[in-house]
Amino acid sequence: MFARKGIRGNEQPAGWLFVAPALIILGLFMLLPILMALWVSLTRWNGQGSPFTGDVPFAGLGNYTRLFTDEGLARQDFMTSIRNNAYYVFLVVPIQTVLALGLALIVNNRLLKGKGFFRTAFYFPSVTSSVAISVVFLFMFANGGAINAILSVFGIQGPQWFSDPRGLLHLLFERLGVSPFLTDSGLFGLSWWDWLSGPSVAMCAIISLVVWTTSGTFMVMFLAALQNVPVQLEEAGRIDGANRWQLLRHVILPQLRPTTFLVITLGLIGTWQVFDQIYVMSQGNPAKTTLTPAFLSYRTAFRDFDYGSGAAISFVLFLIIVLLTLLQRRLTRERDS
Amino acid sequence: MIRTLASRFLGYAILIFFALVFLYPFVIQIANSFKTESNAADNPLSPIPSPVVTDSLVRIFEGTGFPTWLGNSVLVTVVVTIGRVLFASMAGYALSRLRFRGRKALFAGLLALMAVPPVVLLIPKFLVLNQLGMYNSYSGLIVPLLADATGIFVMKQFFDSVPVSVEEAARIDGAGAFRMFWSVVLPMAKPALITLTILSFTGSWNEFPHTLVSVQDPGLFTLPRGLADLVSGSLGAGTQYPLKLGAALLATIPVAIIFVIFQRYFVRDAAAGADKG
Numbered sequence: 001m002f003a004r005k006g007i008r009g010n011e012q013p014a015g016w017l018f019v020a021p022a023l024i025i026l027g028l029f030m031l032l033p034i035l036m037a038l039w040v041s042l043t044r045w046n047g048q049g050s051p052f053t054g055d056v057p058f059a060g061l062g063n064y065t066r067l068f069t070d071e072g073l074a075r076q077d078f079m080t081s082i083r084n085n086a087y088y089v090f091l092v093v094p095i096q097t098v099l100a101l102g103l104a105l106i107v108n109n110r111l112l113k114g115k116g117f118f119r120t121a122f123y124f125p126s127v128t129s130s131v132a133i134s135v136v137f138l139f140m141f142a143n144g145g146a147i148n149a150i151l152s153v154f155g156i157q158g159p160q161w162f163s164d165p166r167g168l169l170h171l172l173f174e175r176l177g178v179s180p181f182l183t184d185s186g187l188f189g190l191s192w193w194d195w196l197s198g199p200s201v202a203m204c205a206i207i208s209l210v211v212w213t214t215s216g217t218f219m220v221m222f223l224a225a226l227q228n229v230p231v232q233l234e235e236a237g238r239i240d241g242a243n244r245w246q247l248l249r250h251v252i253l254p255q256l257r258p259t260t261f262l263v264i265t266l267g268l269i270g271t272w273q274v275f276d277q278i279y280v281m282s283q284g285n286p287a288k289t290t291l292t293p294a295f296l297s298y299r300t301a302f303r304d305f306d307y308g309s310g311a312a313i314s315f316v317l318f319l320i321i322v323l324l325t326l327l328q329r330r331l332t333r334e335r336d337s
Numbered sequence: 338m339i340r341t342l343a344s345r346f347l348g349y350a351i352l353i354f355f356a357l358v359f360l361y362p363f364v365i366q367i368a369n370s371f372k373t374e375s376n377a378a379d380n381p382l383s384p385i386p387s388p389v390v391t392d393s394l395v396r397i398f399e400g401t402g403f404p405t406w407l408g409n410s411v412l413v414t415v416v417v418t419i420g421r422v423l424f425a426s427m428a429g430y431a432l433s434r435l436r437f438r439g440r441k442a443l444f445a446g447l448l449a450l451m452a453v454p455p456v457v458l459l460i461p462k463f464l465v466l467n468q469l470g471m472y473n474s475y476s477g478l479i480v481p482l483l484a485d486a487t488g489i490f491v492m493k494q495f496f497d498s499v500p501v502s503v504e505e506a507a508r509i510d511g512a513g514a515f516r517m518f519w520s521v522v523l524p525m526a527k528p529a530l531i532t533l534t535i536l537s538f539t540g541s542w543n544e545f546p547h548t549l550v551s552v553q554d555p556g557l558f559t560l561p562r563g564l565a566d567l568v569s570g571s572l573g574a575g576t577q578y579p580l581k582l583g584a585a586l587l588a589t590i591p592v593a594i595i596f597v598i599f600q601r602y603f604v605r606d607a608a609a610g611a612d613k614g
Contacts (some may be wrong), residue, residue, distance in 0.1 A: 132585035135582060137367075138568065280564075310460050321454045
């Protein structure tokens with residue numbers, strides 16, 4: 001497209017001048033670093049000197065194959081982190097979606113007053129600092145903390161949340177008297193028994209924190225969508241004799257479908273990025289049951305000084321998230337067209 | 338009638354239950370900041386400190402790096418917010434209104450950058466800061482945050498939604514591109530600028546991962562980084578929860594104030610998120 005001259009004048013220089021500051025910063029601190037990290041992920045750089053000299057040992061795809069095909073600690077840790085994050089996603093996404101929808105439906109009820117207050121109350125946690133709020137939850141989930149105090153009211157002795165590595169499914173099997181099975185065979189260096197651990201008790205504490213902080217944001221999205229549901233539709237349903245449940249199931253939920261899709265995909269994208277809470281609350285402990293790919297990549301690079309492997313983990317995670325983002329954009333486009 | 342009453346009662350019961358779930362952690366946080374350490378350990382749930390002590394608050398200011406972190410956080414937040422608002426509105430305006438070669442490619446690139454998850458940028462950002470000699474400095478802490486793709490997108494969408502007639506009038510008066518941007522376009526864009534300011538303020542005030550890979554000197558820590566450091570045991574003996582909770586509380590207050598004052602803009606952000614997808 002050529003710039004047209006005339007009454008608008010020549011906007012070519014002005015255009016580039018206006019985008020220049022943002023372009024330079026984004027190029028220098030987003031695009032360039034990604035290319036640099038792509039190179040580093042092919043090396044065994046240990047943090048000494050510059051990674052862009054001939055002295056740095058070249059690893060080829062070694063850092064990537066170690067995550068998938070080579071037997072060893074690197075693959076075991078990576079697969080453990082994938083397992084942990086998968087359980088985290090399986091719990092956080094459905095719970096926060098249902099909770100957000102439920103809260104939105106109740107807050108939106110025309111018969112109830114104080115809508116503004118409740119909306120504020122539910123939304124506030126999501127604007128606070130993830131680090132600050134992790135400190136609060138660390139205190140609440142402490143051994144003699146608030147959560148265990150509440151549980152003891154109901155006669156339940158709470159676990160030592162952040163030092164309990166037992167998986168929920170393993171606990172369930174134990175309760176049912178099932179002894180460990182499939183411990184000999186497995187996939188990617190983890191036995192099937194290990195894959196089937198379920199989220200650990202410690203991970204459940206982090207899950208509850210994340211659900212608590214994000215539900216409010218998604219509730220606001222659902223509220224906005226609910227306000228766009230035509231009142232006539234609801235009235236028509238009511239005249240046809242639909243009860244409240246049928247109205248929700250057959251009139252309101254279909255109208256909310258696009259928003260629900262959006263909330264679920266945004267949830268899927270966000271949950272693969274969990275980092276701050278892990279860093280503050282557990283650092284991947286106990287027994288690596290709260291290790292996630294994001295934290296593992298950080299730890300591998302900045303604690304073990306294996307920047308190549310850390311960058312490789314980042315790119316695998318990048319791929320997972322990009323695929324989910326493409327899925328989300330496709331769904332949004334289908335909705336719009 | 339009775340059914341309506343019953344369902345209304347049930348509705349309030351559920352709302353109040355969840356309001357407690359969402360707000361009581363903050364009550365616990367405030368109360369325990371004013372408790373003695375043993376009182377906090379024995380009665381973590383109680384909303385009333387007995388006795389009320391301000392020891393931990395005093396120690397936050399006298400025994401930790403809190404004053405330094407606070408100063409750094411204020412500096413980073415002010416500079417980053419100004420930079421983001423200015424650069425994002427300039428770029429958003431150009432992408433929406435000015436006709437120049439490469440505009441479409443730039444916008445496509447912007448959409449691609451928005452899909453990059455921040456958490457995979459940890460190692461890359463460290464690499465570039467290290468290479469440019471900006472690691473462990475204020476410039477490393479601030480400059481990479483000065484522009485964000487989402488902010489530019491928000492501003493472009495805003496300018497797309499505003500009719501061009503006002504600018505056309507100014508154009509006939511012979512105003513240059515930058516003067517027109519400054520004295521005609523920006524004043525008109527007030528609602529979008531407020532949204533962007535709030536977004537940038539909370540974003541940079543709460544920013545944590547970037548500080549982790551850009552600085553290591555405690556003198557350059559911001560509040561989230563300092564807090565994380567407190568928790569990971571830089572305090573020495575004991576759990577010292579009243580102190581940690583108090584520090585976290587102080588770090589939350591500015592965002593809480595902004596939230597209460599500008600709540601409708603926050604709500605609009607989230608709702609806009611639903612639209613843009």
